[in-house]
Amino acid sequence: REVAPGAVHVPGWLSLDEQRALVELCREWARGPAPMRHTVLPSGGQMSVRTVCLGWHWSPYRYSRTAVDVDDAPVPPVPDLLVGLGRRAVADAYEDAAAGDGYTPDATLINFYDDDARMGMHQDKDERVAAPIVSLSIGDACTFRFGNCESRGRPYTDVRLESGDLFVFGGPSRFAFHGVPVVFPGTGSAEVGLTRGRLNITLRATGLE
Numbered sequence: 001r002e003v004a005p006g007a008v009h010v011p012g013w014l015s016l017d018e019q020r021a022l023v024e025l026c027r028e029w030a031r032g033p034a035p036m037r038h039t040v041l042p043s044g045g046q047m048s049v050r051t052v053c054l055g056w057h058w059s060p061y062r063y064s065r066t067a068v069d070v071d072d073a074p075v076p077p078v079p080d081l082l083v084g085l086g087r088r089a090v091a092d093a094y095e096d097a098a099a100g101d102g103y104t105p106d107a108t109l110i111n112f113y114d115d116d117a118r119m120g121m122h123q124d125k126d127e128r129v130a131a132p133i134v135s136l137s138i139g140d141a142c143t144f145r146f147g148n149c150e151s152r153g154r155p156y157t158d159v160r161l162e163s164g165d166l167f168v169f170g171g172p173s174r175f176a177f178h179g180v181p182v183v184f185p186g187t188g189s190a191e192v193g194l195t196r197g198r199l200n201i202t203l204r205a206t207g208l209e
């Protein structure tokens with residue numbers, strides 16, 4: 001389970017019912033306000049994933065309260081359901097109830113991967129606090145590449161993430177480079193209500209006011 005210090009993978013953590021409910025909710029959030037979109041990078045290139053944000057809107061490389069690069073709509077709050085899920089996730093992954101109780105994510109980024117989408121190796125460092133990041137995967141499986149804190153390159157560990165898997169990244173792993181080099185089309189299950197693609201829900205504490 002522990003891939004590196006503070007990085008814990010819990011396969012099959014979400015029940016099918018929870019996955020189904022989250023897919024439905026993501027569909028609603030994706031419709032907006034602040035609808036799902038391909039983020040445009042400063043280079044002018046588009047990210048291949050499509051993203052929708054709750055709590056705080058992320059655009060490269062900052063958080064804002066409105067969807068500044070979409071429709072400037074105020075971003076809906078992180079629902080209590082997700083805060084509760086995040087607390088349970090941290091408590092279960094670290095086998096530490098107090099760590100769960102002390103966790104209050106105020107931002108959610110939901111990434112949708114179609115068959116060709118990828119996420120290049122990067123660090124998440126737009127948050128001002130080092131609280132853990134909770135990652136939930138639904139739909140098609142992928143290779144998740146977990147690297148080191150120094151560079152995008154080796155050493156890294158490749159982990160297959162499947163529908164229902166939980167990953168928590170805290171402690172020394174919080175600022176590691178990571179990415180998704182490939183998704184495996186057709187590996188998800190229609191049972192969760194996603195006929196294609198992969199959904200990744202991340203919960204974060206930004207430390208912003």
Ligand code: MD3
Nearest residue numbers: 111124133135169173174175176178200
């Ligand atoms: C490890 N998302 O949204 S989730 C991202 O599957 C992101 O969509 C990927 O990287 C995805 O920024 C990976 C797992 C994840 C998220 C944040 C991390 C792993 C992390 C931050 C630090 C270390």
Ligand code: FE
Nearest residue numbers: 122123124178
């Ligand atoms: Fe990331």
